[in-house]
Amino acid sequence: MNSEKETFQSKKYISKSLYYRFSQFVGFLLGARFFVAALLTFALYVSTFFLFNQEESFRNFVFDFKVHGIIFCTVLTILAGGIINQFYDLEKDHIVKPFRTRIQSFIKQKYFLYAYLGLSAISLSVAWMISHNVFLFFVVYQFFMWLYSHKLSRILILNNLTFVSLTLYPFFGMMVYYETFSKKIFLMAVFLFLFLLCIDIVKDTLTRSVDKTFGYITIPNYFKSRNTKTILICLLLITMGVSMKIITQTEVSGFMAYYFAGGLFVMIICIYLFLNSTRKSNFLTLNILRLWVFVGIIAMLLNGIEHKL
Incomplete structure (x- = not known):
């Protein structure tokens, strides 16, 4: 026992x-x-x-x-x-x-x-x-x-x-x-920089009060919600402009061309969500933007395989 x-x-x-x-x-x-x-x-x-x-x-x-x-x-x-x-x-x-x-x-x-x-x-x-x-x-x-x-x-x-x-x-x-070094890579770098910047600011909107409590001075807790919304919409509009420039003025093709064209619709959806901004819609927007970055990696992979074959 x-x-x-x-x-x-x-x-x-x-x-x-x-x-x-x-x-x-x-x-x-x-x-x-x-x-x-x-x-x-x-x-x-x-x-x-x-x-x-x-x-x-x-x-x-x-x-x-x-x-x-x-x-x-x-x-x-x-x-x-x-x-x-x-x-x-x-x-x-x-x-x-x-x-x-x-x-x-x-x-x-x-x-x-x-x-x-x-x-x-x-x-x-x-x-x-x-x-x-x-x-x-x-x-x-x-x-x-x-x-x-x-x-x-x-x-x-x-x-x-x-x-x-x-x-x-x-x-x-x-x-x-x-x-x-090329115009295409430069524009793609600008596109990605602006896209990631939007993601980071949206992420800050979800932790605004906590950031303020612990001394993190972010755009959402320094400016009013309306101003933050305006900044994000402006950034997305600029990103859309860069995206259109990539499509029309560079040799991007295949899956990457579809990616940048599809990105225009994704950003329009995000702008709509910002216009009706709530914590829930900001969380949804954050996940949409993050997912689209991952889609971009897959599109680059498929596009590269297509060209290398």
Whole structure:
């Protein structure tokens, strides 16, 4: 009887231990923004091969270890940036993201800091082995990741501009690496910058009161709701203008042409939602815009496969 009781308690202890370890693992993934990093990695590979890499064959690309090294450093830097960002936003996240914070509580904050330092060090070490220029590129990237989390995320307008710029920074690096400069890529970069800027401002509308409480000066909590709505509509109208310019004045074709044409209707829907702005409609708009970014990555992939075949 005692033996059966001990066996039951042992199984219960193992079950609790496994649950705790699993929670720690999930907490680390959420703290490091692992799923965001995975999406950016996918986008980086797609854009690098199908947009910036105009001449290299797929075989040469696969065995171009320098490119893989740069993308590897980018992934580690993004993971490190996610960790340091959640470290500084911990109090705010308790209210805005209670479930995520609950999961992350299974890991002490000091271990997140150790992970941040470890990921940053590995990234810079690999970058140094690739070249001194790549090392400098990632030193700048990591510095502004930290500066954004520590200071810039609380400063009006700079917070949005810095966040979007840091998101696009790795893509800019690949463009410079392949020396791919053209009117089409410039306009696509402007389109994506404005699109991501809209997403970031809409996201701020959903956390307006919390941001104000914790000292984050964002466009929605500094300007009135009506002015924020006007700013977002103006940004979307400018983005539509850029989109039409891409369709009519560049050699974009195939799935990408359909993407930019379809984007016009998506942005019209978003403008309509802003005109009838509520918290629910803003949440819907945010998800529509995010989904359309993902659709853009898939469109680029399909378009690239079509042209490479």
